[in-house]
Amino acid sequence: MNTRMIGFLLGRILMVEAGLLALPLLTALLYGEPLMPWLATMLVLAAIGGALSLRKPERTALYAKDGFAAVALVWLLMSAFGALPFVLSGDIPNYIDAFFETVSGFTTTGASILTAVEPLSRGGLLWRSFTHWVGGMGVLVFVMAILPMSDGHTMHILRAEMPGPTAGKLVSRMSDTAKILYGMYFVMTLVMIGLLLLGGMDLFDASVHAFGAAGTGGFSSRNASVGAYNSAYIDVVTGIGMLAFGINFNLYYFLLMRRFRDVAKSEELWAYLGIVAFSTVTIAANIRHLYGAVGTSLRHAFFQVSSIITTTGYATVDFDQWPGYAKTVLVLLMFVGGCAGSTGGGLKVTRVVTLVKAAFMDMRKMIHPNAVVNVRMEGRAMPEKQVRGVQAYFSVYMLLYAVSWLLLSLNGFDLLSTFTALSACINNIGPGLGMVGPTGNFSAFAPWAKLLLSFDMLAGRLEIFPMLLLFVPSTWRGNRLRRWERRN
Template identity: 70%
Template sequence: MNYQMIGFVIGRILWTEAALLLLPALVALLYGEPALPFLGPILLLLIAGLPFRKKPKQTSLYARDGFAVVALAWVLMSAFGALPFVISGYIPHCIDAFFETVSGFTTTGATILTAVEPLSQSVLFWRSFTHWIGGMGVLVFVMAVLPMTDGHGMHLLRAEMPGPSVGKLVSRMSDTAKILYGIYLVMTLIEIVLLVLGGMPLFDSCIHAFGSAGTGGFSNKNLSVGAYDSTYFDVVIGIFMLLFGVNFNLYYFLLVRRFRDVFRSEELWAYAAIVGAAVLAIAADILHMYESFGQSLRYSFFQVASIITTTGYATADFNLWPTFS
């Protein structure tokens, strides 16, 4: 194993996380909140990465090295990412804070918090931002901003990504990562703009766009998206949850005008068919619980989109729905 290169990559990952923590620190300053919960971990991350700052002569990374980097990166990023929760006092126990951070980076969406609204704006931002970072994969993000493995990045990507196979869109792995995260960023920004245009505050729009993009579902409202009781927000967030659940290779094919490859995707057609059938079946089943078919369709669509993409946002208590639904 190339231990020196593994250390070098880990060091760059720690410095990348330090840079990412600058955003919630800025949010803290904007809202007049203490920035120490973020500045402290930033300093620790910079110090922790110092021993690995020198790039070794041998930069090759192979399969074993890739698995080692990914495993270490997830543990270390989650451990350092938990510090803002502990230092701020909102999640004082380290294990609970670690759980919350792992849930964020893995976009799982499970939480130990019984209420999120008491949290400060900056802590809420970091909590949801972990979803956005992890949504495409932490290592994919690092490869997009810090290409550094001289053509051996595929082993990192294979170790990072779920599924039976991983392919490159273009010849260089770092360029593939850039394309994927470019699409991811643009789609996130479009959702934020649409939510703001609908009347949702900018901060709330960012939070819910991060959750939609990462398909993780952290909200800054105890009642989730249901707190707004808005058909417009339900439709916009529901559509983007489904869009972020699509294979991102297909968006690249759209960009390069390979429309035939998109329309021949069995995965896409199966996904659309399952969603369409589920929405219509559940809407019909819960029709008697709502005033109109349009209203039952609204709640059915949002819940199906949320569950099939594993996002976890909610606008209705589906435990009260009939057994079929």
Template identity: 50%
Template sequence: MNYGMIVYMLGWICLFEAMFMALPLMVAVIYQEPAGWAYLMVLVLCAVLGLLLTRRKVKNRKIYGRDGLVIVAFCWIVLSIFGAAPFVISGDIPSFTDALFETISGFTTTGSSILNDVEALSRANLFWRSFTHWIGGMGVLVFILALLPIKAGGAGMYIMRAESPGPRVRKLVPKIKTTAMILYAIYFGMTVLQIILMLLAGTPLFDAMVLSFGSAGTGGFAIKNDGLASYTNLQQAIVTVAMILFGVNFNFYYLLLRRKPRQALACTEVWAYLGIIAASILVITIQVLPRFETVYQAFHHTAFQVSSIITTTGYSTADFNEWNALSKTILVLIMFVGACAGSTGGGIKVSRIIILLKGVRKEVMRVCHPRSIKKVKMDGHSLEHEAVHSVYAFVIIYICIFVVSLLVITLDEKDLVTNFTAVAATINNIGPGLNIVGPAGNFSSFSDLSKFVLMFDMLAGRLELLPLLVLFVPSTWKK
């Protein structure tokens, strides 16, 4: 274990968090809010601590797979702890546990909240709350790899692989730094485009920015108590399309930019993702027609909710907790499916579902035809045996964490639907669940123990399980 490199990277995380804090500080100055002092204090603290930790030069900069997982896990934990401080210092969220829950929910792009009155927060805190989505969407360490003047050889690949969502992480170009810059350039460009479209649709600048941060990071923190229900149909439609686009594998956009449309359109995962969205919208629209005045309204709100849930964004324009059983069941199922690998969305990922189904088919065929040799293929390429088994391992670990989390939070004596969807909403980084944690509710009634379990689920879901689990393995800490 390279402890020196871990400390060094934590120092850079503190420095970058100090830089991030400057934005809500500017918002507080513009709106003349006292919350600005909280951000100034944390900014200075992070900057001083970051300078102290990065001052010592690390001789051994080699990072192996184990080091990359630990660095990612620690960096996200430190990022969340300091990120929660302004909420507590400003007094908007006095409880540190609640502030940490809200912050982890933000950075992991979950969108689950403990707030009963969102509109009571200062503009600075509302901005920071949504900006954490944008930071965590593509990954803060991916951002650092794009800007940091580190020459660590191939070390960046281990960090990027540990932080990026999905079963496979491939370099877009030979250099990791260039790959990270390309990803963030696409991410930044799409975010700016959505902000411009929201402004053209008549959205106030502040609202356009925070809603775009939530859509880009597929996070879902709203700044109004009614979610997005009070915005116009056009503004909601822009968010709907944006959520779907940010749920697509960013390799798809890279191939389009490189003028390789055939390769882009040959992506099985993207077509499966869009197919699931279309089928879900069709079935649910038919089911909820009696609840709306026109077919258009039923389609509009269904499309919004399906896009919000499958991309794990969590925005809402209607209380889908009141919809019929089939509609809610479909929404819960696509919670688990999630978006594409290599996107900002959460969930198990469409590519894993495809690989899992093809793997099952392969095993069935092997039983029927023992002498036949079948390989699992994706986009015309045969997958290595290890890649398929890593998907099996992921699903097994996922189920184990889900079951243990569900058992622990049942100590709060809430109903099964609330508990089940609370775990599903957090481990899949979605936000709202059903019943008490539905679109009109929140997670404030859970005990501190349950909140910490759900916080673990949010981090585990965003970091693809392994980085957090590695921290509990004794052999991890051996040099």
């Protein structure tokens, strides 16, 4: 374990977070709000970050377990310090509540302990949503995009932080890949802000909701979420925006490079769009009696399907009041999630497709034991190791889900609320059903339960393994073979 390099990296991250706080600081200044909470947090971050990154270690290589540990620690520390302004400003006086809210922000979950968001300071509201934007593409990917870093072994960081079963470079240099990803992400966010401004939002609200849609997070500046605007234009723009950010960003790069064939043959993309189309049409038919007009039913169905499958969590209506079929489909979409390489959470569409194909392959092998069959994706046979990796991930995911559900049930709430609260957190969605529905919140959970759900949010965003590896003793042991090689 290269602890010195991990410490150096943590220091640089904390200094970057200090710089990120300049945006809510400027917002507080413009709205005449107290600046002390932001300045004090920035000074603490700069002091600790500066001390950790004062001297770059001689050995800078980061191996697999170093990358996983670094990513997990970065997200924990970013959330721990990012909660301080909420406490210092009085927006969220309880630190555990503030930590839950900040973890929910950075992991792009959107679950909240707040009973009302409109009384928050403008700086606090912007910081809540800006954490979505930073966490959406990845904190360390963001740092790689803005700071010079050695490409040596940084692939381990990308693999630990980017959502999906595989992570690959768009170009030869990892730092250039990070710049391309964040460049596209930044431009798409600006477009989203512009379109929301055309719909009548002011710049502050447009920025808040664009950050939430881009990071597929869901924090809003209104208690009624996007439904507060009661605008078909804003509903459609936000719905399409969420859907766009739930697509693998590699495909946007292929479009820019005119590699249209690579986009057209993406099975994950077509599965994603097919699931959205099927869910929208059937839910619209199921809820038509509630809204009368077909157009209104389609609008609300499309928005909620787009919001849930991308794990954003915005709402235009209280879908907890919808019929059983519509709610069942939405709960299933919580687990499907967005595409790999997007800002969405959940299992990811590519994993779901792989699991279904692997199940049919195993059944064929049972019927025809001597047949040579394999899982094919986009016309190519998937390596057996990759298929087993997806199955192993699903097994660990379900194990973590079962343990968390068992512990969370000790809180004594009803089954539906407990189940959907955990589903919303581990899949980084935000709202569930029952007491944590679109009009509810997570404030009633005990402090220990909020910490458990915070862990689940981090585990869900980081694909589980980085968080679990923090509790494996061998993660923290030095590599004896490497030390022996250096001595000899």
